[in-house]
Amino acid sequence: MTHSHDGHADVPKRYDKAFGLGIALNFGFVLIEAFYGWKIDSLALLADAGHNLSDVGGLILAWAALAATRLQPNDRHTFGWRRGSILASFINAFVLLIAMGSLGWEAFQRLQAPVAIAGVTVMLVAGIGILVNTITAWLFISGSRNDLNLRGAFLHMSADALVSVGVLLAGALYQWKGWNWIDPVISLVIAVIIVVTTWSLFRKSLHLLFDGVPDQVNLPSIRQYLLSQPGIIDIHDLHVWAMSTTEVALTAHLVMASLPDSDQLLRDVAEELREHFEITHCTLQLERDLGCSSGCNGL
Known part of the structure; x- marks a missing residue:
């Protein structure tokens, strides 16, 4: 994470x-x-x-x-x-x-x-x-x-x-x-x-x-970007909301076929979210695909 x-x-x-x-x-x-x-x-x-x-x-x-x-x-x-x-x-x-x-x-x-x-x-x-x-x-x-x-x-x-x-x-x-x-x-x-x-x-x-997605954030584009990253096969519990009138937060669970040995992917994704999607605070969690979608009720 x-x-x-x-x-x-x-x-x-x-x-x-x-x-x-x-x-x-x-x-x-x-x-x-x-x-x-x-x-x-x-x-x-x-x-x-x-x-x-x-x-x-x-x-x-x-x-x-x-x-x-x-x-x-x-x-x-x-x-x-x-x-x-x-x-x-x-x-x-x-x-x-x-x-x-x-x-x-x-x-x-x-x-x-x-x-x-x-x-x-x-x-x-x-x-x-x-x-x-x-x-x-x-x-x-x-x-x-x-x-x-x-x-x-x-x-x-x-x-x-x-x-x-x-x-x-x-x-x-x-x-x-x-x-x-x-x-x-x-x-x-x-x-x-x-x-x-x-x-x-x-x-x-x-x-x-009411924690609506800020107008300047394109959620479908963020979802598409995350799914395009190597090794990521699914996303769940993707949430975006405004922490203030100038700060946007994101949380997401990224499902992978196998977990990487380093945090480089997470660092790269966080940087991209900040630079191109105006996400000032993000929390990402990697999960290994177990062939089960139980509990994945988010977006």
């Missing part, structure tokens, strides 16, 4: 600074938005300040999950706390979908009874929101390509930037045309766009929570 892994595949530590800066910027914006909402007696701004405060919580959650992936395994948690990053990405996606549902419902209600808005003040606050959320989203854009946890943070901030753009546009059109209905209409459009873009994150993170 052999084990192979290439460490914790740590997300670069520079994201610690990104989370710290993003949390500080967004909390500062919450204070600004709450102040102006109180000053002009705008329930919309006060409600959005509450929404942005939940976004700060989402960033803190994602940062905590990032820190959890660095905790060393122990006798109680033999894989460490790496799965925390998957859980955080799922929670962020779920919260974002709920928030957009609430935004859509509020917009629908306002369509029934449009209200006047303080156009200039709303535009000013929205402009600050665009700047803050765009900067924060930019901090995570590179990591979002390969890490669902960072993708959750990126989508959260991108969604807020898009909402702020909509608020700015609504304020401008209200000042120009006096359209009370423009604010809820733009809000509905934005909510639909964000739900569509967030659904993939929600689906993928839920899939990984």
